[in-house]
Amino acid sequence: MSAEALRLEAVSKSFGGLPAVRGVSLSIADGERRLLLGPNGAGKTTLFNLVTGDLPPDTGSIRLFGREISRMAAHRRVHLGLARTYQVITLFPRKTLAQNLELALLGLSPLRWNPVALPSRRPELRERALAVLERVGLRAAADRRLADTSYGEQRRVEIAMALSQEPRVLLLDEPFAGLSQEERREIQRQLAAIPRQVTVVMIEHDLDVALSFAERITVLHQGQIIVEGSRAEVVADARVQEVYLGA
Amino acid sequence: MIRALPVALSSLLLLAPALSPSDFYVNVATQILIAAIFALSLNLLVGYGGLISLGHAAYLGVSAYLTIWLVTRAGVGHLPAAAAAVVLTTAMSVLFGVLALRATGLGFLMITLALGQILWGLAYRWVSVTGGDNGLSGFDRPRPFGIDLASPRAFYLTTAAVFACAFVLMAVLVRSTFGAGLQGVRDQPRRMQALGWHVWMVRLVAFVAAGFWGAVAGVLYAYYNQFVSPHVLALTSSAEALLMVIAGGAGTLLGPVVGAVVVVMLKNVVSAYVTRWVLLLGLVFVAIVAFMPEGLVPGFDRLRRRRRRRTAGDA
Amino acid sequence: MRFWVIQSLNGLALGGLLFLLSSGFSLIFGLMRVANLSHGAYFMLGAYVGLSVLNAGYGFWTAVAAGAVAIGILGGVIERVLLRRLAGRTFSQVLVTLGIAFIIADSSLLLWSGDPMPLPVPRSLTGAVPVLGVFFPKYRLAVVGISIVTAAALWALLERTRLGAMIRAGVDDMEMARALGIPVPRLFTAVFCLGAALAGMGGVLGGPILSVYPGLDMDMLPLALIVLILGGPGSLAGAFAGSFFIGFLYTFGQALFPQLAYVILFLPMVAALVLRPKGLFGARAA
Numbered sequence: 001m002s003a004e005a006l007r008l009e010a011v012s013k014s015f016g017g018l019p020a021v022r023g024v025s026l027s028i029a030d031g032e033r034r035l036l037l038g039p040n041g042a043g044k045t046t047l048f049n050l051v052t053g054d055l056p057p058d059t060g061s062i063r064l065f066g067r068e069i070s071r072m073a074a075h076r077r078v079h080l081g082l083a084r085t086y087q088v089i090t091l092f093p094r095k096t097l098a099q100n101l102e103l104a105l106l107g108l109s110p111l112r113w114n115p116v117a118l119p120s121r122r123p124e125l126r127e128r129a130l131a132v133l134e135r136v137g138l139r140a141a142a143d144r145r146l147a148d149t150s151y152g153e154q155r156r157v158e159i160a161m162a163l164s165q166e167p168r169v170l171l172l173d174e175p176f177a178g179l180s181q182e183e184r185r186e187i188q189r190q191l192a193a194i195p196r197q198v199t200v201v202m203i204e205h206d207l208d209v210a211l212s213f214a215e216r217i218t219v220l221h222q223g224q225i226i227v228e229g230s231r232a233e234v235v236a237d238a239r240v241q242e243v244y245l246g247a
Numbered sequence: 248m249i250r251a252l253p254v255a256l257s258s259l260l261l262l263a264p265a266l267s268p269s270d271f272y273v274n275v276a277t278q279i280l281i282a283a284i285f286a287l288s289l290n291l292l293v294g295y296g297g298l299i300s301l302g303h304a305a306y307l308g309v310s311a312y313l314t315i316w317l318v319t320r321a322g323v324g325h326l327p328a329a330a331a332a333v334v335l336t337t338a339m340s341v342l343f344g345v346l347a348l349r350a351t352g353l354g355f356l357m358i359t360l361a362l363g364q365i366l367w368g369l370a371y372r373w374v375s376v377t378g379g380d381n382g383l384s385g386f387d388r389p390r391p392f393g394i395d396l397a398s399p400r401a402f403y404l405t406t407a408a409v410f411a412c413a414f415v416l417m418a419v420l421v422r423s424t425f426g427a428g429l430q431g432v433r434d435q436p437r438r439m440q441a442l443g444w445h446v447w448m449v450r451l452v453a454f455v456a457a458g459f460w461g462a463v464a465g466v467l468y469a470y471y472n473q474f475v476s477p478h479v480l481a482l483t484s485s486a487e488a489l490l491m492v493i494a495g496g497a498g499t500l501l502g503p504v505v506g507a508v509v510v511v512m513l514k515n516v517v518s519a520y521v522t523r524w525v526l527l528l529g530l531v532f533v534a535i536v537a538f539m540p541e542g543l544v545p546g547f548d549r550l551r552r553r554r555r556r557r558t559a560g561d562a
Numbered sequence: 563m564r565f566w567v568i569q570s571l572n573g574l575a576l577g578g579l580l581f582l583l584s585s586g587f588s589l590i591f592g593l594m595r596v597a598n599l600s601h602g603a604y605f606m607l608g609a610y611v612g613l614s615v616l617n618a619g620y621g622f623w624t625a626v627a628a629g630a631v632a633i634g635i636l637g638g639v640i641e642r643v644l645l646r647r648l649a650g651r652t653f654s655q656v657l658v659t660l661g662i663a664f665i666i667a668d669s670s671l672l673l674w675s676g677d678p679m680p681l682p683v684p685r686s687l688t689g690a691v692p693v694l695g696v697f698f699p700k701y702r703l704a705v706v707g708i709s710i711v712t713a714a715a716l717w718a719l720l721e722r723t724r725l726g727a728m729i730r731a732g733v734d735d736m737e738m739a740r741a742l743g744i745p746v747p748r749l750f751t752a753v754f755c756l757g758a759a760l761a762g763m764g765g766v767l768g769g770p771i772l773s774v775y776p777g778l779d780m781d782m783l784p785l786a787l788i789v790l791i792l793g794g795p796g797s798l799a800g801a802f803a804g805s806f807f808i809g810f811l812y813t814f815g816q817a818l819f820p821q822l823a824y825v826i827l828f829l830p831m832v833a834a835l836v837l838r839p840k841g842l843f844g845a846r847a848a
Contacts, residue, residue, distance in 0.1 A: 052441060078443035090438045092431060103431050106424050107443030115425045115456070122424070165443065299653055301599075301660070349835045353652060357597055357787055361831060364784035368824030375821060482780060486660055493657070523672065529664030536657045537644060 004066065005030040005169050005199035006051065011060030011070075013046055020046040022223040023060070028169075030065075031196055035214030036203045037234070039243065042220040044203045045087060048171050052084050053077050064169065079108060081168030085158045085175060087203075093147035097138060097157055100146055101129035104161040132164040133157075136190055152183035159190060170194070172202040176209055184209055211235075219243075261407045265400050273399040279511045280403075280410040281467045286491035286503035287417050288460030293489065294498030295421050296453040297433030299356050302363025303488050305343065306458045308480035309366060310336040310465025315383045315475050316376070325389040332469075333462045340458020344451045351436075351450075363485055370477035382476030386469070396470065406467055413460055418500050420456065429453050430498075483525060486532065487514075494535050496542030505543055567694050569817050570810070575702035575771060577809025578709030582764030583782055584789040585716060585801045586757025592733040592796015593753050595652055596645065599659040602783030603666035604758050608633045608765030609774035610674050613681055622684035629766035630759040637758025641751050663779060671776045681769025705767055712760070713802050720798060729753060733796040785812070788831050 008026040012019065021043040028034050036044045049055040051062055053074030062070040069077050092100050102125050106112045111122070119125055133139045136156040141149060146157065155175065162170055175191070176184050188209050194200060204210035211217075217234040219227045221243045227234055234240055264276035289303045310332045317328035347358040370377045377383065388396035396402050420426050431439045432449045440446050469475055478484065487510055495506025513531070518524055535542075587601045608629035615625040640662060648654045683701045690697035720726035728749055731739040740746055765774070772778065789808055793800025811830065815823035 054437065054441070073445075074440045075443050075445045078441065084441055086438070086441075090435050092434055092438075094434075099427070103427060103439070104442045106428060107439070109424075111424045112428050112444060113425055113452075115420045115423050115452075117424045118419065118422055119424055119427060120422075125424075161442065346832060346835050353591075353595065353597055353656065356653075356656060357791070358831075358835065360599075361784050361787045361791065362828075364780065364787075365824050365828045367780075368784070369822070372824060373821045482660075482783075483664065486664070489657070523668055525664050526668035526672075529661040529666075529668065532661030532664065533644070533658050536654045536661065537648060 003029055005032065005064070006201070007061075007063040007066075008047075008051070009061045009063075011047075011050060011062060012058050013043075013050055013055060014058060019223050021050065021057075024220075024223070024225055026218060026225070026228075028199060028201060030199055032199055033213055033215045034199075034201045035210050035217045036201060036220060037207075037210075037217055037240075038220035041222075043223040044220055045173055046223075047220070048084060048173055048201075048203065051077075051171065052082060075107075078165065081166075082171070083162040083165045083167035083169070084171035085162050085173055087173040087177060089151075089154050089158055091146050091154060091157060091161070094145060096143050096145055097133060097149065098126060098129045098142040100157055101132055101160060101164055102126065104164045105129060105132075108165055129164070132160050135163060135193070136160045137186070152179055152186070155179060155183070155187065156190065159187070163194070167198060169199045169201070172200065172204075174203055174205065176204055176206045188213070258411075261411065262404075265403050265407075270399045273403050275511065275515055277399070277403045277406050277471055278515075279507050280406045281464055281471060282488075282491060282511050283504045283507035284410055284413045284467070285461060285464035286488050286495070286507045287413060287500075288457045288464065289488045290492045290497060290503045291417065291420070291429075291453050291457040291460070293492050294496075294502070295426065295429050295433065296450055298351065298450060298454070299489070300347070300359040300457075301356050301482065301485050301489065302343075302347075302359035302361075302366075303457070303461055304480050304482075304484035305359075305363045305366050306336050306340055306461030307465040307468055307488075308370070308475070308484065309339060310462035311469040311472075311475045311479055312370065312377060312383065314466050314469040315386045319383060319385050325391070329466045332466055333459065336462035336465065337455060337459045340455050340461075341451075344454035344458070348447060348450055348454065360482070360485075363480065364482065367477055367480040367482070370480050377477070380477065382474060382478075384474045386473045388470055388473065402471065406471070409463065409467060413463060414500075414504075417460065421500070425449075425452070483528065487528065490528065490532055490535065493542055494531075494539075496544035499542075499544045502542055502544040509543070564696050565817070567696050568698065569813055571693060571698050571702060573810035573813035574706045574806065575809070576813055577806035578706045579764050579768045579771070580785055580789060580809050581709045581713060581802055581805035582760050582767065584786040584793075584805055585713070585798060586760040587786045588790050588793060588795055588797065588801040589729070589733075589753055590757045591790060593729060594645075594655075594750050596655045596659065597787075598754075598757070599656060599783065600640070600663040600666060601659075601757070601761055601786055602779035602781070603663040603670075604633050604637065604761035605765040605768070605782050606774060606779040607636070607666050607670060608762030609681065609769045609772075609778065610670055610765075611762065612766030612769055613674070613679060613774060616681060622682070625681075626763055626766045630763035633762025633765070634755045634759030638751055638755040641754040645754070646747065646750075663783075667776065667779055674774075676776050678773045678775035680773040681766065683770045701770055705771065708767065713798070716798055725749075725752065785827070788827055791831050792834050 004027055006028040008024055011021060011024045013021045038044055050057045057070050061068060064080055064082060102119055105128055111117055130139055130142055133142050136159060138156055159175060175187055191213060211231055216230060218225055219234060219240050226239050227237045264273055267273055285307055292298045292300050313332035313335055314328055317323040317331055318325060343362050347355050350358060371379060394401050428444055428449050432446050436446045491506030491510050492503050494509060496502030514524055517527055583605050590596055590598050611632045612625035612629040615628045644658050645655050687701040687704050690699050720730060728744045731744060732749060785808055789801060789804035793804035812823060812827060815826035
């Protein structure tokens with residue numbers, strides 16, 4: 001296995017003079033489970049947006065499996081095996097769950113440029129959508145409109161959308177946000193079932209669920225990395241106690 | 248097949264005007280179908296792409312000008328002239344699309360408007376080519392395969408055939424995998440990008456498809472009127488098409504067709520009594536936009552659903 | 563040489579008129595995110611109002627004031643009655659202004675007939691003065707002067723008054739402006755009135771140069787659009803520079819290639835669109 005899935009070198013981004021990410025360098029190994037920790041405004045989501053291409057970095061280099069992607073169009077990075085979920089749900093409320101999944105599947109298929117291919121005549125597309133919904137336990141709800149599902153179910157669809165793309169690197173932005181205890185356990189089970197070869201980077205505030213998942217933890221504060229290490233190292237670190245846990 | 252019935256019914260409906268004894272009604276029906284193709288093409292952008300264009304007359308107008316200019320001034324045959332008009336106009340829509348899609352939302356609206364107005368000004372002032380205010384005339388309908396297109400009925404049937412093709416192809420497009428993506432881009436562009444869709448290119452393809460069908464409508468317009476003047480490129484012309492889309496219901500297939508029926512009928516009826524069409528167009532525009540923004544077809548659908556629910560509740 | 567001097571001065575005069583038209587257009591767009599497509603119609607209607615006032619026997623400057631006041635009030639009423647009920651629905655607002663443009667255009671045709679009518683030059687400004695060796699109409703120089711004075715007054719209004727500070731805050735960040743307790747609805751009405759009044763005034767002042775005719779509205783609107791695209795929304799300096807640039811370009815275009823003057827206008831717009839990396843409205847395009 002190649003050593004590195006994602007490598008950031010001296011990546012910076014400011015908004016109108018206010019620095020959001022300051023010279024972040026990060027190396028995440030292939031197949032690793034990494035947690036990004038930090039108080040609100042630490043620059044975690046901005047860092048995700050820089051990696052996905054939602055935002056261009058001001059300076060620095062981002063490599064995905066050794067390939068420089070910091071200037072590459074966002075949709076092309078997806079084709080290299082990068083997928084993400086959003087903190088705020090941005091799905092297609094008027095479409096059914098299956099149709100939501102089909103849009104995700106089409107995003108990587110040449111079929112997306114076909115102006116005469118009717119989805120209804122492509123049973124394999126629906127099969128694949130149903131198979132992914134099965135993985136997150138929503139197959140039975142496949143034909144419900146997204147707007148008619150619960151928030152917890154929408155969170156699972158959000159993850160299913162990313163999983164359906166069979167990514168090599170998956171970025172999860174607060175997958176547990178706003179969920180009940182029971183729903184959290186459900187998501188936890190699904191994340192545990194993600195194949196080992198997929199690299200997962202997660203932003204999460206809920207330490208109980210996140211710590212059980214991640215092997216290594218990076219703590220950001222005011223746009224900079226302050227600590228990086230194993231669970232035990234990070235939890236024991238005085239600076240982390242101070243800026244994050246202690247506060 | 249369940250589909251056979253609606254297809255048969257709509258074919259009948261489409262053929263019916265040809266049976267009318269009055270040339271006037273046959274001609275009104277022809278105008279409606281040309282307007283409907285034009286409105287459907289704009290609907291690809293407005294309804295399915297979420298991109299409001301105020302310069303769509305550019306494609307109808309340039310294609311009409313090209314058709315007549317090529318035949319009457321350059322001596323090109325009818326079929327190659329029509330084909331060239333569609334090809335060249337579609338090529339222009341690629342260029343305009345690249346420019347207009349530097350922005351979305353209001354910026355897009357304003358760039359399309361500015362581009363459309365420039366063509367309008369050009370049609371007025373480039374007298375040596377466009378004939379200026381007088382436009383281009385001296386254009387006759389041909390007799391392909393012994394069919395005399397000068398006859399209103401023959402011309403209507405030709406238009407109806409083109410309309411049927413256009414409707415079916417656009418219906419397939421918006422329901423296709425590409426069409427699903429186009430609507431996804433309309434609703435959640437950032438999410439679509441994160442799913443691997445090339446958002447800008449999806450929009451450009453829709454823009455060019457709209458330009459292509461606008462050009463087809465332009466060829467029919469040229470043959471129907473046998474004359475073209477800067478009026479066809481005016482903002483009122485773009486606005487009429489937009490009114491058809493919005494009044495009928497943007498993002499529905501039948502909406503623009505219903506809108507075309509309403510607007511063309513209104514225009515013909517009103518101009519028989521008063522000459523104040525533009526005033527009325529303005530009033531209708533304000534009324535529809537301010538008081539019925541959803542349009543006729545979605546409004547009617549909702550009414551029907553509500554009634555059905557009520558009957559279901561009673562039973 | 564003579565040709566260049568005269569056309570340059572003509573370009574300046576047209577630029578001045580364009581500034582009166584597009585400064586309001588740009589402020590309204592920058593503040594309210596409304597592309598007021600009736601702005602060309604306001605300009606034309608202002609000219610017609612001025613014409614009627616002149617025909618009633620009043621003086622030229624009374625006509626200018628009447629044009630500005632009448633169109634300013636009309637703008638205020640339209641903002642209050644129509645645009646406000648559509649608050650938050652940007653596209654509906656823009657399309658309503660388009661409908662109003664048609665209503666004004668056709669009503670004007672009905673009221674003032676279809677013939678082009680020049681407004682007479684005020685008596686105090688008839689004749690010509692020598693400029694760089696050519697005789698140039700006094701009136702056109704006066705128009706340039708008036709537009710520069712107006713620009714200075716607008717600048718002072720924006721930079722030196724409380725109202726101006728509120729407008730600038732609104733253009734920069736509407737959410738912040740609301741949070742600061744700025745009375746946004748009243749501000750909208752004020753700016754819309756001001757923009758409309760400037761367009762009405764420009765129409766009367768333009769009357770002796772451009773005449774007033776059906777279609778003047780649609781001749782002017784794209785010029786205002788292009789100025790906005792070049793100058794950026796809500797920027798007074800951008801509107802000023804853009805107006806004079808387009809004034810020159812259009813004047814020389816018409817003099818040198820009368821049939822293609824409109825296409826020449828197209829070139830700076832294309833250049834602006836292609837060269838700005840983020841497209842024309844930058845990050846705020848959304």
